[in-house]
Amino acid sequence: MDNAKALQFLQTGQEKYRAADYDAAINEFWKAIQENPAFTDAYIARGLAKYALFRYNAAIADFDKALELNPANAAVLTYRADALQDNGDYKKAIEDYTRALKLEPQNYTLYYKRAEAKINRGSLSTALADYNRAVKLNPADFNLLCDRAFALQQIGKYAEALNDLTAALNLNDQDAVAHKERGYICYLMENYPAALTDLNRAIALRPAYQAAYRCRADVYKALQNYAQALADYNKAIEIKPTDDEALFNRAIVNDLCGNTQAAIADLDKVLIFKPHFPEAFYNRAVLKFAMEDYPAALADFDKAIELAPDANAYYNRAITKHNLQNFAGAIEDYSRALKLQPNDAAAYENRADDHLILGNTPAAKQDYEQALRLNPNNDNLKLKIARLIPDTK
Structure with a gap:
């Protein structure tokens, strides 16, 4: 064992580390450990170099050895916790941060991590x-204030999140992300003018900020300013063509503007990037139904229901089947819809219509009467029932 040589190798390794030559640094730290196998600082330094190379398991092994030699080292516990967290082992990372906090209870960074x-x-x-x-x-x-704001926003405490972001922006008004996040929270709180102010600022600070364009488009959509919404969705998609959320929302706005083919084209793209997205299939089915392309609408309703069975999807597929003269299939889907949404008067009325087409007058009368109980002011239902009375005496 030669402690002097070990120290020399450590110092050389630290110089390599500061120069970001991590592989060379690791080699020097290895030499230091060969000279002194109980050299805690060499294990720590080698662990940090491996961490810098994203070699988390190897870094953790070196930090393990350092802690074996000195279990009460808060810094090494923190280093190991960082490596564990980056390696996806959050439970063990939390345990190490907790151990470090027992040694340094006033270290705010440990609470933060x-x-x-x-x-x-x-x-x-x-x-x-x-x-x-x-x-x-x-x-x-x-950064701490911004991250706490995110946590608060996730649990729906928007006012508190807003306060944190305002405090953060008082410290640094030039941060585009903080402006975007505050704008998003204002959007969630339906304070659209304030949302636009922050999102405009975010875009001014970072002209290619894709998420800010998408968020501002959402605000314009909520304000029914569809021209501006489309312009911002277009910009967001230009910057990131694979953004399925922006494509989906642009499809909605295109539909609201009467641009049915453009809306379908957007949903086609959404399903390329997100092929198991039931809402995209459902919305495309509705658009194809409106274009009277019932077979294509049926195929999309089938896929939407396969992915996420839903009363509205069953109801609309039933109408599609009716238009394709599959009246028995329509009745089955109305029945499925009513199991999920038993107070839907329209589903009872439509099912009654299809029962009547198939000649099942008693079932039709029963459904019309149930629809009328749910919607007692519907004169059309009363007329339909009155017309059936002679047939059921």
């Missing part, structure tokens, strides 16, 4: 508690 691990694990409420502790210890951390 543990919150991130909890977010990644889906534990929003406990993550928020850690964000709160971190903010209490350091209320002027821009």
Whole structure:
């Protein structure tokens, strides 16, 4: 064992590390460990170099050895937790951050990092508690405030999220992402003028900010300013042609503007990028139905129902089958729709119509009467029932 040589190799390795020559640094740290197998700093340094190369398992192994030599090292616990988190092992990462916090209870960064691990694990409420502790210890951390805002937004606490983003922007008004996020929260709160102000600012700061264009398009859509919405969806899709959400929403706006073929073309693209998206099949089916392309509409309703059985999809497929003169199939679908939505008067009335076409007058009368109970002011139903009375005496 030659401690002097080990130290020399460590220092050379640190120089290589600072120069971002991580492989060379690892080689020097390895030499240091060969000279002194109990050299904690060499294991730590080698672990950090491996971490920089995204070799998380190898980094964790070096941090394990360093902690075996010195179990009460908060920094190494944090390094290992970081590697565990980046490697997807959030449970163990949380355990290491917790151990580190016992050694450094006033270290706000540890609360912050543990919150991130909890977010990644889906534990929003406990993550928020850690964000709160971190903010209490350091209320002027821009990124921390933004991340807490995201957690608050995820659990529907929009006003609190808005406050955090405002505080963050008071620290740095030049951050496009923070403006976009605050604009999005204003959109969720239906404060559309404020949303536009922030989204305009985000785009001014970052002219190619795709998510900001998409979000601003959503605001214009909510304001029924469809021309501006289309312009922003077009820009968002120009920047990112594979954005299925922007394509889907542009399809909706195209439909609202009467651009049926353009809407269908957008939904075709959505289904290329997201082939198991039931809403896209459903909406395309509705558009094809409106164009009286009933076989194509039926195929899309079939796929939508296969992916996500839904009362509206069954109801509309029933109407499609009726138009294709498949009256028995229509009755089956109205029955399925009514199991999911038993108070749908229109479904009872339409099923009655198809029963009548097939000559099942008693079933038709029963459905008309149920429809009338649900919609007692419908004079047309009363007339239909009156016409059936002679046939059922």
